[in-house]
Amino acid sequence: MHALPLLLALGCAATMAPAMLRALGAHTKANYRGRELPFPLGVLPLAAALLALGPLELLQRLASAGLLHPEALPIALYALGVIALGLLDDAYGAGLTGRPQPRGWRGHGAAAMRGELSTGLLKAAGSLGLALLAMSYLQLSSARWLLAAGVLVLATHLFNLLDLRPGRSIKAFVLLGAGLVIGSGDTRALWSLGLFAGPALVAGFYDLRERAMLGDSGASLLGALAGLWLVLTLSGIGQLVALALLAALTVYGELRSISALIERTPGLRQLDSWGRPS
Numbered sequence: 001m002h003a004l005p006l007l008l009a010l011g012c013a014a015t016m017a018p019a020m021l022r023a024l025g026a027h028t029k030a031n032y033r034g035r036e037l038p039f040p041l042g043v044l045p046l047a048a049a050l051l052a053l054g055p056l057e058l059l060q061r062l063a064s065a066g067l068l069h070p071e072a073l074p075i076a077l078y079a080l081g082v083i084a085l086g087l088l089d090d091a092y093g094a095g096l097t098g099r100p101q102p103r104g105w106r107g108h109g110a111a112a113m114r115g116e117l118s119t120g121l122l123k124a125a126g127s128l129g130l131a132l133l134a135m136s137y138l139q140l141s142s143a144r145w146l147l148a149a150g151v152l153v154l155a156t157h158l159f160n161l162l163d164l165r166p167g168r169s170i171k172a173f174v175l176l177g178a179g180l181v182i183g184s185g186d187t188r189a190l191w192s193l194g195l196f197a198g199p200a201l202v203a204g205f206y207d208l209r210e211r212a213m214l215g216d217s218g219a220s221l222l223g224a225l226a227g228l229w230l231v232l233t234l235s236g237i238g239q240l241v242a243l244a245l246l247a248a249l250t251v252y253g254e255l256r257s258i259s260a261l262i263e264r265t266p267g268l269r270q271l272d273s274w275g276r277p278s
Contacts, residue, residue, distance in 0.1 A: 004067055005056055006194025013048035013199035020044050021212055029213055032165060040090040040215020041206055045199035046083050049076075052195060069192040071138065075228055078134035079196045082156055082224045085126045086217030089119040093216075123216070127156050127224075135231070147239050152227035154246035159223025160216060161253040166276050169214065169222045170204025176226050180233045189232040193225050200225060208275045 024038035031037055053076075059065045131149035140148060163169045177197075181187055190197065200222055206212045214222075230242045252258065262268045 002067070002069075002188075002191040003194065005052065006191065006198040008056065008198075009048050009052040009195050010198030010202060012051045013044055013202035016048055016051070017044060017202055017206060020047070021206070024212065029215075031210065031213055033210075035210060037210065038212040040087065040217045041203045041212040042083055042086055042090065042215045042217025042219075042221060044203045044206075045196055045218065045221055046080070046087075048199035048202070049079075049195050056195070068195075069188070071192050071232065072195070074134040074137040075192060076195070077137075078130050078152060078228065079221060079224050081130040081134075082123075082127055082220040083217050085123040085130075086215065086220035089123050089216040093119055123220070124153075124157070127220075128153050131156075131227075138231075144236055144239075147236065147243065148231045151230050151239055151243050151246065152224065154243065154250055155227030155230065156220055156223035158246055158250050158253065159226060160219045161250065161258060163214060163216075163219035163222075164259050165272060166210045166213075167204065167208030168272060169219050170201065170208060171271065171274075173200070173204070173222045173226050177229055180229055184233050186233065189229050192232060193228060196221060197225055210277055 020041070020043065021038050024041070024043075027039055028036040029039035056067050060067045128149070131152040132145070135145050135148040135152070138145075138148070159169050159172065162172055177190065181190060200218070203212075203214060203218050204222070207214045207218065231239065234242060249258075252261075262272050
């Protein structure tokens with residue numbers, strides 16, 4: 001029964017995907033190879049999760065079925081919030097100033113110092129507020145609350161940095177999840193995240209096959225789910241280690257090119273290109 005939210009939401013996403021791609025046909029964006037693809041596919045996990053939520057809640061209440069874990073509320077709060085912030089960035093990334101958006105936290109910080117408003121800055125500030133609010137529902141100590149919020153924000157941002165090639169974000173998410181399940185021997189976090197993780201897998205498949213682009217909304221969701229999985233699985237020490245690694249990768253991504261690092265690293269290069277159409 002615990003797998004039902006994941007399976008139901010995954011089924012909703014798989015069923016809706018062809019129609020969603022047709023609906024996005026007029027909204028396209030050029031990918032790294034210059035191919036115009038439907039964009040942003042982050043709307044698919046949003047729609048599928050909300051569609052699956054109705055029957056799940058009815059079953060939970062009327063049939064007394066324990067389908068949704070207690071942490072479902074903070075998960076939904078953070079996941080839906082970062083999708084909304086990502087959609088704002090996807091829709092109005094260049095519309096607030098009429099100029100190309102600054103890149104990275106340094107660029108957004110510099111724009112803020114000039115008195116300019118960017119969707120990237122709104123996304124960073126909004127995700128921090130959402131993380132603090134969502135983690136307040138887990139009844140953590142103040143130190144663990146701040147630590148968990150930091151993990152969420154950095155994971156969300158890092159997956160946006162990764163989303164420069166088709167399928168890269170979903171591969172990172174799957175590998176991270178597999179490592180956490182194998183390392184902990186516990187699948188509870190997976191079932192807790194299932195309402196959003198199932199549709200994210202479907203969207204990630206279409207992104208990998210270059211049939212659509214996730215956009216910031218889809219990449220932010222994957223980062224949010226990765227951060228939530230870390231918080232729900234790891235101890236305090238484990239989260240400190242995760243925070244340090246996420247911070248190191250984020251700083252590297254701000255200063256150097258993660259894509260260039262992957263391209264010159266055997267093994268990573270092959271993994272990164274696996275599954276993409278030639």
